[in-house]
Amino acid sequence: MTTTTLSRPASEAQKGFIIGLLAEREVSPALREEILAATTMTSSQATGHITALKGCPRKAPSGTAADLGVWEADGALYAVREFRTPSQELVRYARVARFAALDGTEVSYGDSAAHRVDWIRPEAKGVVYKLAGSGRKLTIPEIVALSIQFDSCFVCGRKLDVLASKERGIGPVCLAKIGGC
Numbered sequence: 001m002t003t004t005t006l007s008r009p010a011s012e013a014q015k016g017f018i019i020g021l022l023a024e025r026e027v028s029p030a031l032r033e034e035i036l037a038a039t040t041m042t043s044s045q046a047t048g049h050i051t052a053l054k055g056c057p058r059k060a061p062s063g064t065a066a067d068l069g070v071w072e073a074d075g076a077l078y079a080v081r082e083f084r085t086p087s088q089e090l091v092r093y094a095r096v097a098r099f100a101a102l103d104g105t106e107v108s109y110g111d112s113a114a115h116r117v118d119w120i121r122p123e124a125k126g127v128v129y130k131l132a133g134s135g136r137k138l139t140i141p142e143i144v145a146l147s148i149q150f151d152s153c154f155v156c157g158r159k160l161d162v163l164a165s166k167e168r169g170i171g172p173v174c175l176a177k178i179g180g181c
């Protein structure tokens with residue numbers, strides 16, 4: 001029979017691959033429905049579905065973003081901040097703290113020579129998700145101590161210019177955001 005090849009059922013490997021792609025890709029409802037509603041699938045249909053799914057964009061990283069505030073992970077400090085997009089969506093992002101001594105040389109977090117802090121964009125992507133999974137969120141007193149030490153709010157990175165904020169170690173807006181009052 002010459003039709004055997006065309007009508008050969010999809011292999012388990014193909015089905016597994018399709019399920020994996022359905023999970024990781026942004027798939028249109030119509031295509032998802034077409035694939036999931038099929039009671040039988042030939043090998044060539046499976047190949048067609050795999051090609052179509054591979055053409056779909058990958059989903060954004062799943063999971064929960066870390067809370068606003070300051071986080072410690074792998075000996076580094078991160079500030080988790082957020083901004084509002086033009087479509088009014090709140091997006092969280094992370095900045096990593098780079099500490100410098102008085103002469104400008106970079107020193108590690110916790111080094112007593114640390115004099116200044118700069119907040120820079122982390123090289124790795126998806127840091128806000130990794131922090132939520134494996135980072136440690138600093139307590140408010142810890143954030144306040146760092147803010148006073150470096151004379152800048154450790155949540156937003158701004159200089160503490162109001163005396164009350166200097167004394168408290170954190171600006172009122174940031175304090176409210178991270179759950180203080």
Ligand SMILES: [Zn+2]
Pocket residue numbers: 153154155156157158170171173174
């Ligand atoms: Zn602030």
